[in-house]
Amino acid sequence: MTTPQDSKVHDHEAGPRDAATQDSTRTDDTRIAAVRALVSPAVLLDELPATDVVQAVVDGARRAIGDVLHGRDDRLVAVVGPCSIHDYDAAMEYARRLKPLADELAGEIVTVMRVYFEKPRTTVGWKGFVNDPRLDGSFRINEGLRRARELLLDVSALGLPAATEFLDLLSPQYLADLIAWGAIGARTTESQSHRQLASGLSCPVGFKNGTDGGVQVAADALMAASAPHSFMGMTKMGVAAIFETRGNPDGHVILRGGKVPNYDADAVQAACAVLRRAGLREQVMVDCSHANSAKQPRRQIEVAADVGRQIAGGDGRIVGVMVESHLHEGRQDQAPGCPLAHGVSITDACLGWDDTVPLLRGLAEAVRARRAR
Numbered sequence: 001m002t003t004p005q006d007s008k009v010h011d012h013e014a015g016p017r018d019a020a021t022q023d024s025t026r027t028d029d030t031r032i033a034a035v036r037a038l039v040s041p042a043v044l045l046d047e048l049p050a051t052d053v054v055q056a057v058v059d060g061a062r063r064a065i066g067d068v069l070h071g072r073d074d075r076l077v078a079v080v081g082p083c084s085i086h087d088y089d090a091a092m093e094y095a096r097r098l099k100p101l102a103d104e105l106a107g108e109i110v111t112v113m114r115v116y117f118e119k120p121r122t123t124v125g126w127k128g129f130v131n132d133p134r135l136d137g138s139f140r141i142n143e144g145l146r147r148a149r150e151l152l153l154d155v156s157a158l159g160l161p162a163a164t165e166f167l168d169l170l171s172p173q174y175l176a177d178l179i180a181w182g183a184i185g186a187r188t189t190e191s192q193s194h195r196q197l198a199s200g201l202s203c204p205v206g207f208k209n210g211t212d213g214g215v216q217v218a219a220d221a222l223m224a225a226s227a228p229h230s231f232m233g234m235t236k237m238g239v240a241a242i243f244e245t246r247g248n249p250d251g252h253v254i255l256r257g258g259k260v261p262n263y264d265a266d267a268v269q270a271a272c273a274v275l276r277r278a279g280l281r282e283q284v285m286v287d288c289s290h291a292n293s294a295k296q297p298r299r300q301i302e303v304a305a306d307v308g309r310q311i312a313g314g315d316g317r318i319v320g321v322m323v324e325s326h327l328h329e330g331r332q333d334q335a336p337g338c339p340l341a342h343g344v345s346i347t348d349a350c351l352g353w354d355d356t357v358p359l360l361r362g363l364a365e366a367v368r369a370r371r372a373r
């Protein structure tokens, strides 16, 4: 259906907008303003292939995390890094700092950098680097996908594996080969489509508890994602297809707090009771941020210290932690015409680098204490 809106000239991403949206009836596409061409995953993977070195980094980290989840490795998985990527250079600067620390702590911690390109919003807001890489509402998604893939290749080439949240259901075809660990967020853990997606992902996947703090929904997600599913999707060539998945055995719950925090020993015990009743492995990753820190970045230090004491006390059910950390502490709002401060989050407030180093070293010490028991 053609509307007056269709004739509008758009200066968005290069390439024409399909004015008619290919609809010949009056009953469809009535609220579609335009349709733009999207690069196919195959084209992007051909332009930016995963090198052998990068594949070895991704594969090695996936195996190490799988070993932790299945009790073959007593280390702690740490998913650490910015709340979101908005600045390529700052992300690389962070990665170059994290890599030597990851090497230093490799005996105790499997470090994976948060390289989050897609942000779920409570209502509206910037939805991440893939959706709007220029942060200006131009929504150059092809550019976002390309830059995201480049960044994942660059981070992994340092020998540092990358973690991300899988939010969009098509973007994994462009990026998932470069992801060592994935998250399904608190707002999508209950979504059947995301559980199906996780059932076919090649990496371990953490499911956040619900935003209200409910752990049952994450346990349900684990059960669903471990089963095979058949569902609709898009192939690397950009063609509609039915995907038949095998199920993902490398899932776990992430405690991110809800109405109240859920990182202390009682909360870990309660979460494990839910998992036990569901016949699932009693293990959790603790997110030091989000509702566990009331989004106060420095509270992550207290949360990590509490978690460290539980680990040092011998609790082997804590298999991982998540920390939101950037070059500098805090967060900033974007305002038209105002330059952004370098290395400061534009989504959730993050811990600064200088506080991240002792936090991770403290957790490594806790792992050594657990091992010594």
Ligand SMILES: O=C[C@H](O)[C@H](O)COP(=O)(O)O
Binding pocket: 083, 119, 120, 121, 122, 123, 124, 125, 290, 347, 348
């Ligand atoms: O981790 C990021 C945020 O907590 C999440 O995306 C929700 O953000 P919002 O409440 O600011 O929209």
Ligand SMILES: C=C(OP(=O)(O)O)C(=O)O
Binding pocket: 083, 116, 120, 165, 184, 185, 186, 187, 208, 256, 290
């Ligand atoms: C959005 C995130 O977390 P949550 O789903 O717990 O809000 C996140 O980890 O970036």
